[in-house]
Amino acid sequence: xxxxxxxxxxxxxxxxxxxxxxxxxxxxxxxxxxxxxxxxxxxxxxxxxxxxxxxxxxxxxxxxxxxxxxxxxxxxxxxxxxxxxxxxxxxxxxxxxxxxxxxxxxxxxxxxxxxxxxxxxxxxxxxxxxxxxxxxxxxxxxxxxxxxxxxxxxxxxxxxxxxxxxxxxxxxxxxxxxxxxxxxxxxxxxxxxxxxxxxxxxxxxxxxxxxxxxxxxxxxxxxxxxxxxxxxxxxxxxxxxxxxxxxxxxxxxxxxxxxxxxxxxxxxxxxxxxxxxxxxxxxxxxxxxxxxxxxxxxxxxxxxxxxxx
Amino acid sequence: xxxxxxxxxxxxxxxxxxxxxxxxxxxxxxxxxxxxxxxxxxxxxxxxxxxxxxxxxxxxxxxxxxxxxxxxxxxxxxxxxxxxxxxxxxxxxxxxxxxxxxxxxxxxxxxxxxxxxxxxxxxxxxxxxxxxxxxxxxxxxxxxxxxxxxxxxxxxxxxxxxxxxxxxxxxxxxxxxxxxxxxxxxxxxxxxxxxxxxxxxxxxxxxxxxxxxxxxxxxxxxxxxxxxxxxxxxxxxxxxxxxxxxxxxxxxxxxxxxxxxxxxxxxxxxxxxxxxxxxxxxxxxxxxxxxxxxxxxxxxxxxxxxxxx
Numbered sequence: 001x002x003x004x005x006x007x008x009x010x011x012x013x014x015x016x017x018x019x020x021x022x023x024x025x026x027x028x029x030x031x032x033x034x035x036x037x038x039x040x041x042x043x044x045x046x047x048x049x050x051x052x053x054x055x056x057x058x059x060x061x062x063x064x065x066x067x068x069x070x071x072x073x074x075x076x077x078x079x080x081x082x083x084x085x086x087x088x089x090x091x092x093x094x095x096x097x098x099x100x101x102x103x104x105x106x107x108x109x110x111x112x113x114x115x116x117x118x119x120x121x122x123x124x125x126x127x128x129x130x131x132x133x134x135x136x137x138x139x140x141x142x143x144x145x146x147x148x149x150x151x152x153x154x155x156x157x158x159x160x161x162x163x164x165x166x167x168x169x170x171x172x173x174x175x176x177x178x179x180x181x182x183x184x185x186x187x188x189x190x191x192x193x194x195x196x197x198x199x200x201x202x203x204x205x206x207x208x209x210x211x212x213x214x215x216x217x218x219x220x221x222x223x224x225x226x227x228x229x230x231x232x233x234x235x236x237x238x239x240x241x242x243x244x245x246x247x248x249x250x251x252x253x254x255x256x257x258x259x260x261x262x263x264x265x266x267x268x269x270x271x272x273x274x275x276x277x278x279x280x281x282x283x284x285x286x287x288x289x290x291x292x293x294x295x296x297x298x299x300x301x302x303x304x305x306x307x308x309x
Numbered sequence: 310x311x312x313x314x315x316x317x318x319x320x321x322x323x324x325x326x327x328x329x330x331x332x333x334x335x336x337x338x339x340x341x342x343x344x345x346x347x348x349x350x351x352x353x354x355x356x357x358x359x360x361x362x363x364x365x366x367x368x369x370x371x372x373x374x375x376x377x378x379x380x381x382x383x384x385x386x387x388x389x390x391x392x393x394x395x396x397x398x399x400x401x402x403x404x405x406x407x408x409x410x411x412x413x414x415x416x417x418x419x420x421x422x423x424x425x426x427x428x429x430x431x432x433x434x435x436x437x438x439x440x441x442x443x444x445x446x447x448x449x450x451x452x453x454x455x456x457x458x459x460x461x462x463x464x465x466x467x468x469x470x471x472x473x474x475x476x477x478x479x480x481x482x483x484x485x486x487x488x489x490x491x492x493x494x495x496x497x498x499x500x501x502x503x504x505x506x507x508x509x510x511x512x513x514x515x516x517x518x519x520x521x522x523x524x525x526x527x528x529x530x531x532x533x534x535x536x537x538x539x540x541x542x543x544x545x546x547x548x549x550x551x552x553x554x555x556x557x558x559x560x561x562x563x564x565x566x567x568x569x570x571x572x573x574x575x576x577x578x579x580x581x582x583x584x585x586x587x588x589x590x591x592x593x594x595x596x597x598x599x600x601x602x603x604x605x606x607x608x609x610x611x612x613x614x615x616x617x618x
Contacts, residue, residue, distance in 0.1 A: 007481070008456045008458035008461070008481075009481055011456055012454060012456055012479070015453075015454075016326065016454070016479060017325065017326065017327050018326050018327020018328065019327065064460060064461070065460050118482070120482065121482075127482060127483065127484050128480075128482065128483060128484060144324075145321060145324075145325070147317045147320055147321055149317035150581060150582060151373060151374050151581040151582075151583060152317070152373070152581070154564070154580070154581060156560075156561075156564045156588075157564065157567070157568075158564070158567075158568035158571075170321070170325060171437075172316070172317075172318055173427070173429065173430075173436060173437060174436065174437060175436050175437060251465075252465075255463070255465045255466065255467070258466070258467075259466075259467035262467075271463070272459060272460040272461070272463060273459060273460075274460060279465070
């Protein structure tokens with residue numbers, strides 16, 4: 001059970017683990033991209049009526065495109081009522097918990113059975129640095145993945161072998177990815193990391209207000225996170241919203257501008273269509289070295305590259 | 310279908326992918342740790358008689374403990390006869406293909422449907438660097454793992470989007486691990502890498518001959534690869550092979566010496582029991598900076614640490 005706005009990794013995981021993608025049911029999201037708990041309840045009833053046994057809900061804290069945060073408390077209520085595992089994909093938005101000002105976006109995450117969090121995203125730890133946090137205290141991962149390969153995980157060591165965690169992960173040989181997070185945390189401190197998050201939100205606010213004042217820029221919606229989604233409407237399309245080919249022509253703008261910025265070497269900004277919406281740009285304001293001058297450059301550069309369209 | 314000497318990752322994968330470990334059948338290995346093709350044939354018949362449909366054989370080129378190379382050509386014949394997928398786990402031994410002198414150990418690998426190879430092992434590329442090589446030319450990985458997430462893998466780009474390989478792998482955000490191999494290969498050349506392999510084999514030979522000349526050292530077997538497996542028999546146990554508690558006491562030697570070397574900070578050598586064999590040391594001669602002096606030090610240090618046992 002997951003919203004259609006969730007990351008494609010959930011579907012991929014279902015296929016990979018042998019559950020099959022038919023086992024994945026999509027829950028409706030509202031116009032801001034948040035899962036609708038009433039529809040979740042409805043999908044569970046439908047699945048049960050078909051004889052299925054729904055067992056897991058994957059909510060998202062920070063969707064990839066819109067940066068939406070699902071209403072975790074309401075979803076936790078549904079999970080509790082139906083005895084379902086409550087997973088939160090906070091890969092993108094989990095770092096917001098470090099900010100006293102913004103952590104309310106994740107209210108209810110403390111009720112999750114499992115949380116996925118990628119410090120390599122918003123916190124800018126080096127790729128890859130992913131954490132899976134579990135409520136479980138029974139060594140679940142070891143019970144799932146452990147194979148007690150005696151040629152690798154000797155039990156007759158001189159120290160407490162429960163410190164050897166290698167057997168509980170999926171991989172065998174792997175990097176010590178958590179060290180990057182630990183070092184960064186020691187170097188920056190909790191306050192330093194909080195400042196990064198708060199600055200990202202503040203800079204996002206600056207960019208959004210700039211977009212509102214400039215002709216030819218149109219927000220997809222007011223962001224609640226650091227994903228700024230907007231269209232650049234070039235001069236030839238301004239005020240032509242009523243033309244039948246408007247959406248089709250608008251769709252071609254982002255790919256064209258992307259080609260130009262890549263060939264110039266000046267910027268890299270992602271774009272995508274989304275549901276019924278034509279291709280729009282998605283600026284992620286995450287890099288802690290970004291300044292207002294970078295935001296100004298970004299908008300000026302789009303104007304410059306798109307002035308003849 | 311795999312030999313009992315194979316890496317535990319095969320069992321783990323079967324569990325993880327939802328096939329279940331009961332689907333994994335173990336084939337007998339000979340006293341050198343090589344899969345016995347006649348027993349593979351027998352296990353396939355047994356499985357078919359039970360109504361199962363065997364579909365994959367996983368052979369190993371370079372087992373973890375003994376460094377054994379399965380007879381790939383004979384196994385390929387069996388796979389061909391039964392229409393089974395022929396996978397070679399060459400994670401450890403695959404790099405030997407770079408040596409004209411030693412690549413015969415992998416004769417038959419050219420008939421594999423898939424090969425796993427870890428340049429981060431014998432070639433010492435930085436962790437992690439793993440390759441999965443496929444005979445398939447139909448973009449199988451994309452067909453298995455691709456989800457065409459339109460918000461990530463746009464099709465309306467200005468270049469050939471088949472160059473975007475992200476959708477065919479299991480992960481989404483991941484490091485460009487292949488770059489390490491490419492850079493190393495450019496820097497060292499094929500001949501440089503070949504020299505590393507050949508040196509590792511030569512230094513292994515030196516260590517083995519030294520072990521044979523020293524009192525208290527006993528080879529588990531003549532190695533065919535760079536895994537040197539041996540017992541250190543301390544003074545108090547020499548010539549006591551007939552005592553009923555010999556094996557039990559010998560088993561305690563490696564853990565005790567391991568504790569001593571770790572606490573001294575002088576060496577790190579793995580040990581393990583293996584089938585009916587008591588704990589023995591396993592030295593892997595892989596690091597290209599190793600010299601004969603290091604081999605001498607290793608044996609001297611074991612003698613020093615174990616002289617009172």
